[in-house]
Amino acid sequence: DTGVSQDPRHKITKRGQNVTFRCDPISEHNRLYWYRQTLGQGPEFLTYFQNEAQLEKSRLLSDRFSAERPKGSFSTLEIQRTEQGDSAMYLCASSPGTGSVANYGYTFGSGTRLTVV
Amino acid sequence: DQQVKQNSPSLSVQEGRISILNCDYTNSMFDYFLWYKKYPAEGPTFLISISSIKDKNEDGRFTVFLNKSAKHLSLHIVPSQPGDSAVYFCAASDTGTASKLTFGTGTRLQVTL
Numbered sequence: 001d002t003g004v005s006q007d008p009r010h011k012i013t014k015r016g017q018n019v020t021f022r023c024d025p026i027s028e029h030n031r032l033y034w035y036r037q038t039l040g041q042g043p044e045f046l047t048y049f050q051n052e053a054q055l056e057k058s059r060l061l062s063d064r065f066s067a068e069r070p071k072g073s074f075s076t077l078e079i080q081r082t083e084q085g086d087s088a089m090y091l092c093a094s095s096p097g098t099g100s101v102a103n104y105g106y107t108f109g110s111g112t113r114l115t116v117v
Numbered sequence: 118d119q120q121v122k123q124n125s126p127s128l129s130v131q132e133g134r135i136s137i138l139n140c141d142y143t144n145s146m147f148d149y150f151l152w153y154k155k156y157p158a159e160g161p162t163f164l165i166s167i168s169s170i171k172d173k174n175e176d177g178r179f180t181v182f183l184n185k186s187a188k189h190l191s192l193h194i195v196p197s198q199p200g201d202s203a204v205y206f207c208a209a210s211d212t213g214t215a216s217k218l219t220f221g222t223g224t225r226l227q228v229t230l
Contacts, residue, residue: 004160031216033216033217040222041222041223042121042123042206042208042220042221042222042223043161043206043218043220044220045217045218045219048216048217055216056216056217091160091161093160095216104163105151105153105163105164105166106163106218107163108160108161108162109160110158110159110160111160
């Protein structure tokens with residue numbers, strides 16, 4: 001088990017381009033989360049999957065953002081028509097499907113740093 | 118609306134001494150609180166948590182205290198070690214949205230020799 005894996009680690013894109021990030025959770029974890037962290041801030045919740053079902057979305061997730069988790073395994077986060085304000089660290093995390101998150105927290109990946117120029 | 122606040126952006130402590138990191142919250146619906154540690158270029162790592170029905174939880178060198186009436190919690194690290202130098206985030210959740218965590222802005226701890 002190599003933990004939560006995110007790809008790519010860094011992405012530089014021009015404003016207006018589309019980008020897609022991938023997250024591979026810990027294999028036995030049913031829950032998968034996406035968070036965004038900007039400079040000087042803590043991670044902010046974006047969305048959450050239980051298996052393949054997207055159960056919650058933050059209002060931070062505008063229409064330009066879409067996340068999928070086909071077959072309940074890996075997940076992708078796509079940002080269309082990127083803007084400079086999208087520049088941030090995008091963090092993926094996973095957790096087991098049972099029990100309270102408070103007992104074990106999440107396991108985070110190392111993140112994808114997006115820079116929109 | 119910052120529901121979880123860490124008012125000290127940084128803290129410097131000498132090796133062997135106690136480090137105390139503080140966190141305040143405003144949402145009375147929060148009933149679980151967690152601390153995460155983050156090194157540069159890595160994702161946050163879960164450290165310790167506490168339920169609102171408790172006022173203290175201890176794990177080795179790390180102890181979290183919760184004062185529910187004051188909506189305040191603190192993380193104590195004793196003794197502090199150079200490897201503890203990192204950014205520490207306080208996070209909270211409520212059973213209504215048990216899978217979503219609300220994070221504070223973090224405190225950068227530097228443990229000096």
